[in-house]
Amino acid sequence: MKSTGQGGSKRTDPKREDAKGGRHMASLRDVAERANVSIATVSRVLNQSDKVVPETRGTVEQALRDLGYRPSRVARRLRMKDGRAHLVGLIIPDIQNPFYAEIARGVEDAAYAARYALLLCNSDENLEKERFYLEVMRDESVDGIVLPPFNETDEAVIDLVNTGMPVVCVDRSLSKAKTDLVEVDNYGGALAAVNHLLDKGHTQIGLIEGRTQVSTSRERRRGYLDALAARGVTVRKELIRAGDFKQESGRVLMNELLDLKRPPSAVFVVNSLMTVGALAALHQRAVRVPQEMAVAGFDDIPWAEALDPPPTVVRQPAYEVGRQAMELLLKRIMEPSRPAVTVRLVPELVIRRST
Amino acid sequence: MKSTGQGGSKRTDPKREDAKGGRHMASLRDVAERANVSIATVSRVLNQSDKVVPETRGTVEQALRDLGYRPSRVARRLRMKDGRAHLVGLIIPDIQNPFYAEIARGVEDAAYAARYALLLCNSDENLEKERFYLEVMRDESVDGIVLPPFNETDEAVIDLVNTGMPVVCVDRSLSKAKTDLVEVDNYGGALAAVNHLLDKGHTQIGLIEGRTQVSTSRERRRGYLDALAARGVTVRKELIRAGDFKQESGRVLMNELLDLKRPPSAVFVVNSLMTVGALAALHQRAVRVPQEMAVAGFDDIPWAEALDPPPTVVRQPAYEVGRQAMELLLKRIMEPSRPAVTVRLVPELVIRRST
DNA sequence: GAGCCGCATGTAAACGTTTTCAGGTCCCCC
DNA sequence: GGGGGACCTGAAAACGTTTACATGCGGCTC
Numbered sequence: 001m002k003s004t005g006q007g008g009s010k011r012t013d014p015k016r017e018d019a020k021g022g023r024h025m026a027s028l029r030d031v032a033e034r035a036n037v038s039i040a041t042v043s044r045v046l047n048q049s050d051k052v053v054p055e056t057r058g059t060v061e062q063a064l065r066d067l068g069y070r071p072s073r074v075a076r077r078l079r080m081k082d083g084r085a086h087l088v089g090l091i092i093p094d095i096q097n098p099f100y101a102e103i104a105r106g107v108e109d110a111a112y113a114a115r116y117a118l119l120l121c122n123s124d125e126n127l128e129k130e131r132f133y134l135e136v137m138r139d140e141s142v143d144g145i146v147l148p149p150f151n152e153t154d155e156a157v158i159d160l161v162n163t164g165m166p167v168v169c170v171d172r173s174l175s176k177a178k179t180d181l182v183e184v185d186n187y188g189g190a191l192a193a194v195n196h197l198l199d200k201g202h203t204q205i206g207l208i209e210g211r212t213q214v215s216t217s218r219e220r221r222r223g224y225l226d227a228l229a230a231r232g233v234t235v236r237k238e239l240i241r242a243g244d245f246k247q248e249s250g251r252v253l254m255n256e257l258l259d260l261k262r263p264p265s266a267v268f269v270v271n272s273l274m275t276v277g278a279l280a281a282l283h284q285r286a287v288r289v290p291q292e293m294a295v296a297g298f299d300d301i302p303w304a305e306a307l308d309p310p311p312t313v314v315r316q317p318a319y320e321v322g323r324q325a326m327e328l329l330l331k332r333i334m335e336p337s338r339p340a341v342t343v344r345l346v347p348e349l350v351i352r353r354s355t
Numbered sequence: 356m357k358s359t360g361q362g363g364s365k366r367t368d369p370k371r372e373d374a375k376g377g378r379h380m381a382s383l384r385d386v387a388e389r390a391n392v393s394i395a396t397v398s399r400v401l402n403q404s405d406k407v408v409p410e411t412r413g414t415v416e417q418a419l420r421d422l423g424y425r426p427s428r429v430a431r432r433l434r435m436k437d438g439r440a441h442l443v444g445l446i447i448p449d450i451q452n453p454f455y456a457e458i459a460r461g462v463e464d465a466a467y468a469a470r471y472a473l474l475l476c477n478s479d480e481n482l483e484k485e486r487f488y489l490e491v492m493r494d495e496s497v498d499g500i501v502l503p504p505f506n507e508t509d510e511a512v513i514d515l516v517n518t519g520m521p522v523v524c525v526d527r528s529l530s531k532a533k534t535d536l537v538e539v540d541n542y543g544g545a546l547a548a549v550n551h552l553l554d555k556g557h558t559q560i561g562l563i564e565g566r567t568q569v570s571t572s573r574e575r576r577r578g579y580l581d582a583l584a585a586r587g588v589t590v591r592k593e594l595i596r597a598g599d600f601k602q603e604s605g606r607v608l609m610n611e612l613l614d615l616k617r618p619p620s621a622v623f624v625v626n627s628l629m630t631v632g633a634l635a636a637l638h639q640r641a642v643r644v645p646q647e648m649a650v651a652g653f654d655d656i657p658w659a660e661a662l663d664p665p666p667t668v669v670r671q672p673a674y675e676v677g678r679q680a681m682e683l684l685l686k687r688i689m690e691p692s693r694p695a696v697t698v699r700l701v702p703e704l705v706i707r708r709s710t
Numbered sequence: 711g712a713g714c715c716g717c718a719t720g721t722a723a724a725c726g727t728t729t730t731c732a733g734g735t736c737c738c739c740c
Numbered sequence: 741g742g743g744g745g746a747c748c749t750g751a752a753a754a755c756g757t758t759t760a761c762a763t764g765c766g767g768c769t770c
Contacts, residue, residue: 025493025518027755027756027757028756028757029756037719037720038719038720038721039720039756039757039758040719040720040721040722040758040759041718041719041720043757043758043759044718044719044758044759047758051717051718051719052718052719053717053718053719056718056719070490070493070494071494071756071757072433072494072496072755072756072757073491073494073495073496074429074432074433074494074495074496074755074756074757075433075725075755075756075757075758076756076757076758077429077725077757078427078429078430078433078724078725078726078727078755078756078757079724079725079756079757079758079759080725080757080758081725087495095450095456095459095460095463096453096456096457096460096657098451101450101451101456102451104450105450105451105477108450108476108477112484112487115487117474117476117488117491117495118474118475118476119472119473119474119475120473120474120475120476121463121472121473122460122463129467132467132470133472135425136428136472138380138425139425139426139427139428139429140428140429140442140472141427141428141429163380247657247658276657276658276661279658279661280658280660280661283660283661301658302451302602302631303602303631303634303635303656303662305635305638306631306634306635306638306662306663307658307661307662307663308661308662308663308664309663382725382726382727383726383727384726392749392750393749393750393751394726394727394728394750395728395729395749395750395751395752396748396749396750398727398728398729399728399748399749402728406747406748406749407748407749408747408748408749411748411749426726426727427725427726427727429725429726429727430725430726430727430728430755431726431727431728432727432755433725433726433727433754433755433756433757434726434727434728434729434754434755435727435728435755436755
């Protein structure tokens with residue numbers, strides 16, 4: 001026993017039970033009392049500080065075990081400055097979109113590997129919801145955020161970046177701020193897909209795109225246009241239809257194309273949900289794929305092989321996008337002033353039976 | 356101007372910028388200084404307390420706007436006792452499983468409606484990961500947790516419940532603790548699906564089930580067995596195969612069934628991912644569905660109509676499960692001692708072309 | 711043997727809130 | 741004109757940490 005001037009426990013409060021009826025969680029103070037040391041010492045053994053002599057350390061560790069002590073992340077976060085909350089945010093448009101679900105898995109796995117927890121939110125392609133969640137994240141003092149910005153000029157995100165919050169963009173980019181970015185070569189992917197359709201002899205090729213303020217949709221449109229131009233195919237504006245990335249809108253737009261006086265013989269759809277919607281429309285009207293209408297889409301889906309017919313798609317390495325984004329975020333948290341990098345991954349054209 | 360004894364700002368710290376280079380976030384103290392009131396008063400106007408005279412309130416509100424004040428959820432959570440963090444946890448096995456994705460959306464929407472944020476984690480059907488995330492949630496002092504327990508005797512969850520943490524189970528139940536529970540009539544659903552197969556004249560019906568410690572899988576098996584028994588069909592044990600709920604395992608088990616000397620003519624699969632896997636195996640071996648093998652599954656998926664063939668399934672109201680679970684959780688947070696209730700929703704047999 | 715240094719530990723401030731309690735002002739009434 | 745509410749507001753404690761600084765002790769050096 002150390003013979004410090006410890007004058008016995010100064011607080012023997014009998015009411016250490018909370019309202020819920022459960023036992024109160026042990027705090028640093030409880031541990032310190034039991035080990036007859038100060039809370040500073042306990043904190044030191046917790047933080048692996050080498051400044052504590054083995055004997056004391058032993059006593060404290062015993063007390064920690066006895067009380068089943070767990071540090072409060074909340075208190076810790078309040079006290080420390082940035083970068084040690086071990087909590088990061090992820091905002092995605094829609095978790096039911098397999099592409100984002102896969103990104104989310106990539107992010108989560110990388111986060112878990114570093115023992116970070118994830119605050120995951122769906123913005124629903126809804127600016128107000130995105131703003132709400134961004135505020136929550138700031139107010140929670142997360143260490144950083146991964147997200148596909150709503151559009152290129154997303155103010156809420158830019159403000160947050162200017163605040164110094166580490167942010168990594170995925171999938172979509174931001175024009176007015178230099179953040180880390182993990183993206184896919186959307187232009188090249190679209191080019192490959194449309195070239196494939198052209199190779200199959202199609203010239204009347206429709207385009208079902210998403211919200212046009214989003215960089216990915218625009219890049220893919222650019223790929224579509226350039227592919228046609230390179231072969232001297234003139235584009236018919238009526239064959240280009242813009243939706244909102246959701247399944248229903250793929251269905252509706254496919255129907256619009258079918259109702260045209262001169263419908264296309266092939267269509268390129270810029271994401272998976274709308275591709276599925278388009279396929280559904282074709283089924284419903286008993287249009288044979290690919291004989292009467294060839295379909296190529298962006299984004300692969302896990303059960304593509306079970307679809308009718310299995311669609312030709314530009315496969316994005318979504319898991320990898322998420323994983324690398326999280327790793328960039330961790331690096332930025334460690335070193336906030338590091339220059340921003342952008343990682344561009346290459347997609348792959350997977351040819352199946354819909355073309 | 357009130358003529359209080361305010362003696363000027365007592366702290367004019369010039370270094371109010373943080374390490375990241377961004378401007379420091381305004382705190383209660385900053386607002387109080389600017390409005391020439393105490394932090395208590397500011398806190399009172401924030402919390403809508405009526406105890407503050409309109410004139411003061413006006414000044415304070417102006418200062419709040421000027422500084423763009425946002426309260427720190429962290430500090431708030433540290434100070435307050437339970438139930439006001441406006442943060443809840445959701446742990447699901449796999450966000451890439453459409454069933455859980457739909458539950459997650461239900462939970463999220465209900466949470467967002469009540470302005471709660473969601474800490475969402477994937478346990479990956481992995482006990483260690485589940486335990487890690489449960490600890491994070493406790494340490495973050497979330498207000499409550501929604502989850503499908505790993506199995507019926509999930510100790511980590513039971514411990515947390517005994518601690519007084521509000522917990523609502525979804526999908527799967529817990530045998531040793533009385534928590535709120537939102538589930539689906541798994542037995543009835545399975546009964547309906549298997550009866551449907553029997554009605555179609557099948558007697559050799561395979562079962563592809565999941566982990567057998569999970570209540571849902573067991574209930575569905577019970578439905579399968581009882582349906583067969585009620586028609587006097589003897590069960591062949593070799594037709595019953597247990598997997599792990601994942602797509603790959605559906606593929607493998609379907610292949611095992613096909614390799615049998617006397618393969619079944621129909622199969623009932625207990626979740627959607629394994630159903631898709633089974634379908635893939637059938638495609639690969641060019642087995643015609645439903646002519647050579649009828650397939651009925653549990654769980655619907657959004658793009659079922661685009662599958663080949665569109666599968667007959669027992670549709671669970673997953674969104675509703677999530678929504679109601681979150682609502683139960685909110686109620687429990689408000690009133691922790693309320694007796695536990697269990698809500699049982701009824702699934703629906705959707706007959707498509709795989710049977 | 712006095713001063714000094716180093717080392718292990720304790721003390722207390724700080725993080726940003728909420729909330730209890732006390733104080734101060736104003737008004738009313740006897 | 742003083743007693744007493746009613747009503748606002750301020751001071752300060754508390755939540756559970758981390759950490760800069762103070763303290764005390766032992767051993768070393770001259």
